[in-house]
Structures are given as structure tokens and as C-alpha cells.
Amino acid sequence: MTTIAILGGGYAGLRAARKLAHAKVGARIILINRNPYHYQSTQLHQLAAGTKEPADVCFSIREAAPAGVDVVVDEVERVDRNARRVLLKSHQPIDYDYLLNALGFESETFGIEGAEENSLPLVDVDTAMAARRHLEETLARYRASGDELDLHIVVCGAGFTSIEYLGELVHRLPRLAKEHGFPMEKVRIDCIEAADKILPMFEPGLAAWATDYLSKRGVHFHTSTPITAIRPGQVVSNGTAFPANTIIWTTGVKGSSVIPASGYDSKRNRVVVQDDLSVEGDHREFLIGDVSAVPDPSSGRLYPTTAQISVAQADCAAANVAALLAGRPTRKFSFKSVGTVCSLGPYAGVAQIDYLGHWKLKGLIVGAVKKVVNDRSVLELAGLRTVLGNN
Ligand SMILES: Cc1cc2nc3c(=O)[nH]c(=O)nc-3n(C[C@H](O)[C@H](O)[C@H](O)COP(=O)(O)OP(=O)(O)OC[C@H]3O[C@@H](n4cnc5c(N)ncnc54)[C@H](O)[C@@H]3O)c2cc1C
Structure with a gap:
């Protein structure tokens, strides 16, 4: 029987599994995901700030997967693309005829010294919860330590994730102050960004409104301030240091490290795909979601990595696998935000x-x-x- 392997049960992978199951393609569909749950990546900032709980943003992948889809909970280590085989950490390898690779994103440190060791990324449930525990413990420690750096927080980056995190943080802090007995007036939040503006994907008027909203709630923005190193308790931009005992890293993401491990030609672990989302040289292999790089025909630039686009790509790739199985031509991906x-x-x-x-x-x-x-x-x-x- 023909086997379709779907790697990753995020927005793209789970959606593709659903579409293929509904299309009744007459093939075995296997969905491989690291965790027994799917999580809403778009709400990780809320977990990290403590305004949502894991139960609010996670649900069982087995329950979510439609009937007719076999779920394997394991970590994909590598794809042997010549042998059409997926190599897993704990299970036996899985052979496939068609592949949909939807392994999603990881934190990108851009090679900045100390970023990996000394800051807290928000890229999955574990990292978001680690950031939350660190924040709460550090703020709570102030009463005993009297160290004002326990009340200093630096958020690295001023893109979408950073700004959404800051919004949740300023909302929750007054309650945390009451709970742990620290003075709100001594809390300091710095947001550090290399570019000259915040929220570059928004029109200037909206970005200014967001900046103003957060500034009034205690956030100090530093644009045109490239981070050059992160040391324990300190973010450094050339000669300037921003001391803080909580450092959140939300500067950007790259695709899964399984991409380079599997020999794909990629940039920041994202592979430029063909216009039907298949990989050049193998029309039975599709990359969707944050591991793919798709040129927007209207601008020539790559589409941004978003859940919205991941879901649209999943629909297109699933339809294309169904088309190939039925002996029909594939269709081009198109997207309207x-x-x-x-x-x-x-x-x-x-x-x-x-x-x-x-x-x-x-x-x-x-x-x-x-x-x-x-x-x-x-x-x-x-x-x-x-x-x-x-x-
Ligand atoms: C805080 C935050 C807020 C965001 N807000 C928005 C928003 O409002 N709107 C929007 O459109 N986009 C938003 N995004 C971007 C969006 O979350 C991503 O573009 C989207 O999650 C990509 O979907 P995906 O399916 O490619 O990957 P993911 O959602 O990352 O899913 C990948 C899946 O693969 C699994 N996996 C990873 N590696 C392995 C492995 N080796 N083996 C097995 N399984 C593995 C993961 O556990 C995960 O389940 C936000 C991102 C963040 C971080």
C-alpha cells in the first residue's frame, strides 16, 4: 500500500493530515510528531507570560488527528531522501512513497555570542514554560535578595512575537507584584531591536500606536541597537550593557534542524520549493509551513512564515499529493492574506x-x-x- 508520511503535527502537518484523510486517497497516512500533543504556537507568548496554561493551548494529537491517520509519537532525526525513509529516535525507520515535511521552526540566534546559553527563547511549550518559571522565580526572589536586577527584564527583538509577549507581560505584572510583594515602580523592561522600527510588518501608524501603548505601561524601546553579545545577566550592544536577570530571546526563527541534517539545500533551514510546493528534483516530496521558503509571485520576495500561510500550504500540498495519486497534474500554490x-x-x-x-x-x-x-x-x-x- 502507498504510504504518505507527514512530519510534524503543527498547523501545517495536522491540517495536511486532515485534508488527506478527507480526500480518501486510498493510502496509508502516517503523522509523526515529537509530542503526544499539538500546541498552538501562536499562543506561546501567553504561556511564557503566564496568562494562559498549557491546557489552554495544547490538545491530544491522537484525538485531533482524523480517523484513518496513524499517529506516531517520536522525534524525527533525519530523512534519508534517496531511500525514501524517515529515521526516528525511538521507533524503527518508516518508509514512504510521498512525504510532507512540516517540522516547523526553532530559535535563531544569528550566531550572537552567548545568546543560546544566557537567554530564554519561546519556540515550544517546554521553552515557553521554562521562560515563565524563570520570570516568576526571579521576580519572587526580589523580596529576599533586594537585587534590583531581579526586577529587570530585557526582551530581545521588537517583531511580532516580542511585542505580543510584552503585551501579555505588562498585563500580568501588576498581579505578580501583589502576589510576590515587589514594588512595581522598580520594575524595568527594555526592548532591544537592531532595526530602526518596531513591528516592521505593520503600517507606521499602527506600529506607533503599539509602541505608545507599551511605553505608557513601562516598556523602554531601543531601536537601531544591534545586540552583539549576551552575558549572564546582561545584554550587550556594542559598548552599552542592559543588565537584567530575565532575558527573553524573541529575535527570530529558523526552520527545523532536521532540514540540514537531511541534506536539503537550505538557507536558515528553509528550503525554496517549487510553485506546487514540491522539492526540486523530487515531485513526491513537499515542504510546508516554516521549513519552506515560498516566493510570492506578485512581489518576488519570500512569503513570511505564519500559521495562516502554513495552513494554506497544507491545503495545496495535500491536494497535490491526492492529484498525483489520481494521475492528475498538481496545482500552483497561491495565497491571499x-x-x-x-x-x-x-x-x-x-x-x-x-x-x-x-x-x-x-x-x-x-x-x-x-x-x-x-x-x-x-x-x-x-x-x-x-x-x-x-x-
Ligand atoms: C509567540 C508566537 C506568536 C505567533 N503568532 C502568530 C499569529 O498571530 N499569526 C500567524 O499566522 N502566525 C503566528 N506565529 C507564527 C506561527 O506560529 C508559525 O508560522 C507556525 O507555527 C508554523 O507552523 P508549522 O506547522 O510549520 O510549524 P509548528 O507550528 O512549529 O509545528 C511543527 C510541529 O512539528 C513538531 N516537531 C518539530 N521538530 C520535530 C521533530 N524533529 N520530530 C517530530 N516532530 C517535530 C513540533 O513539535 C510541532 O508540533 C507566531 C509564532 C510565535 C512563536
Whole structure:
């Protein structure tokens, strides 16, 4: 029997499994995921800030996978692409006829000295929870230590993840101050960014609104400030040091390290795919989600890595595998963004929505929009029961 292997049960992998199962392609579909759960990567900043719990953003991958999909919980170590075989950490290798590689993202340190050892990334449930424990323990320690650096937090980067994290953080801090008895006026938050602006993907007016919202709540922004090293308790930009006992690393991501380990030609572990999302030289192998790099035909630039695009890619790649199995030609990937929503805590945010016009939103309404987006994503990936269970 023909075997389709799907690597990774994130937005792209789980969606592709669902689409292929519904297409009834007459093949064995195997979904391989590191954890027994799927997690909503788009909400990791909330876990890290402590405004959501793991149970709010994770659900059983076996329950979420549709009937007819075999789930294997294990870590993919490498793909032997010549032998069409997936090598796993604990199980026997799995042979495939078709491959959908959706292994997602990892933290990118850009080779900055000390970034890996001395800062806290937010790339999966474990790292987000480690960041949260560190934050809470360090703030709680202040009463005994009297060390003001226990109340200093540096967030590295001012892109989407950094800003969403800061929004949750400033929302939660007053409550933490009451709980642990530290003075809010001594808390210092610095956000350090190499580029000359924050939230570069948003229109200047919306980015300015977000900056103002966070500045009024105690965030100090430092743009045009490239980080050159991270030492224990200190972020360094050339001659300037930003001391803090909590350092959050949200400067960027790269694709899974399984990509270079499997011999793909890649840049930052992302592979430029063909216009039908297959890999050059092997039309039975597809890369989707954050491990892929897809040129946008209208601009010539690569699409950004987002959950929205990952899901659209999964639909296209699943349809293309079904087409190949039925002896039909594949179709080109095309994508029309419906916009971007950046939350600033549970209620506020900024958004550019491209639906029945071009809308620029800011303020309290955006929190509600973001909740609808998140709930819709869970609904589409895993069904109604999970959404109701998560509320
Ligand atoms: C804090 C944050 C907020 C974000 N907010 C938004 C947003 O609002 N909107 C938006 O569109 N995008 C957002 N993004 C980006 C979005 O999360 C990613 O683009 C999206 O998760 C990519 O989906 P994916 O399926 O490719 O990868 P992932 O979601 O990373 O899924 C990969 C899956 O593969 C598994 N896996 C990884 N390695 C292995 C291995 N070796 N073996 C087995 N399994 C493995 C992982 O456990 C995971 O389940 C955000 C990202 C972050 C970090």
C-alpha cells in the first residue's frame, strides 16, 4: 500500500493530515510528531507570560488527528531522501512513497555570542514554560535578595512575537507584584531591536500606536541597537550593557534542524520549493509551513512564515499529493492574506485586515478579533469539541 508520511503535527502537518484523510486517497497516512500533543504556537507568548496554561493551548494529537491517520509519537532525526525513509529516535525507520515535511521552526540566534546559553527563547511549550518559571522565580526572589536586577527584564527583538509577549507581560505584572510583594515602580523592561522600527510588518501608524501603548505601561524601546553579545545577566550592544536577570530571546526563527541534517539545500533551514510546493528534483516530496521558503509571485520576495500561510500550504500540498495519486497534474500554490492581528495583552492590539476592503484597527476591539482567529484555527484543525474544551 502507498504510504504518505507527514512530519510534524503543527498547523501545517495536522491540517495536511486532515485534508488527506478527507480526500480518501486510498493510502496509508502516517503523522509523526515529537509530542503526544499539538500546541498552538501562536499562543506561546501567553504561556511564557503566564496568562494562559498549557491546557489552554495544547490538545491530544491522537484525538485531533482524523480517523484513518496513524499517529506516531517520536522525534524525527533525519530523512534519508534517496531511500525514501524517515529515521526516528525511538521507533524503527518508516518508509514512504510521498512525504510532507512540516517540522516547523526553532530559535535563531544569528550566531550572537552567548545568546543560546544566557537567554530564554519561546519556540515550544517546554521553552515557553521554562521562560515563565524563570520570570516568576526571579521576580519572587526580589523580596529576599533586594537585587534590583531581579526586577529587570530585557526582551530581545521588537517583531511580532516580542511585542505580543510584552503585551501579555505588562498585563500580568501588576498581579505578580501583589502576589510576590515587589514594588512595581522598580520594575524595568527594555526592548532591544537592531532595526530602526518596531513591528516592521505593520503600517507606521499602527506600529506607533503599539509602541505608545507599551511605553505608557513601562516598556523602554531601543531601536537601531544591534545586540552583539549576551552575558549572564546582561545584554550587550556594542559598548552599552542592559543588565537584567530575565532575558527573553524573541529575535527570530529558523526552520527545523532536521532540514540540514537531511541534506536539503537550505538557507536558515528553509528550503525554496517549487510553485506546487514540491522539492526540486523530487515531485513526491513537499515542504510546508516554516521549513519552506515560498516566493510570492506578485512581489518576488519570500512569503513570511505564519500559521495562516502554513495552513494554506497544507491545503495545496495535500491536494497535490491526492492529484498525483489520481494521475492528475498538481496545482500552483497561491495565497491571499486576510490580514495580521498583533495582540497587546488579552484585550488590546493592532490589526490590518484585508477582507471586504483594507481595515486598520487598534484598541480594545482587536483582542476580540484575535480570540476569534485563534478559536477558528483550533476549530479548523481539531474540531468543535476541542474549541469548547479550551474556553
Ligand atoms: C509567540 C508566537 C506568536 C505567533 N503568532 C502568530 C499569529 O498571530 N499569526 C500567524 O499566522 N502566525 C503566528 N506565529 C507564527 C506561527 O506560529 C508559525 O508560522 C507556525 O507555527 C508554523 O507552523 P508549522 O506547522 O510549520 O510549524 P509548528 O507550528 O512549529 O509545528 C511543527 C510541529 O512539528 C513538531 N516537531 C518539530 N521538530 C520535530 C521533530 N524533529 N520530530 C517530530 N516532530 C517535530 C513540533 O513539535 C510541532 O508540533 C507566531 C509564532 C510565535 C512563536
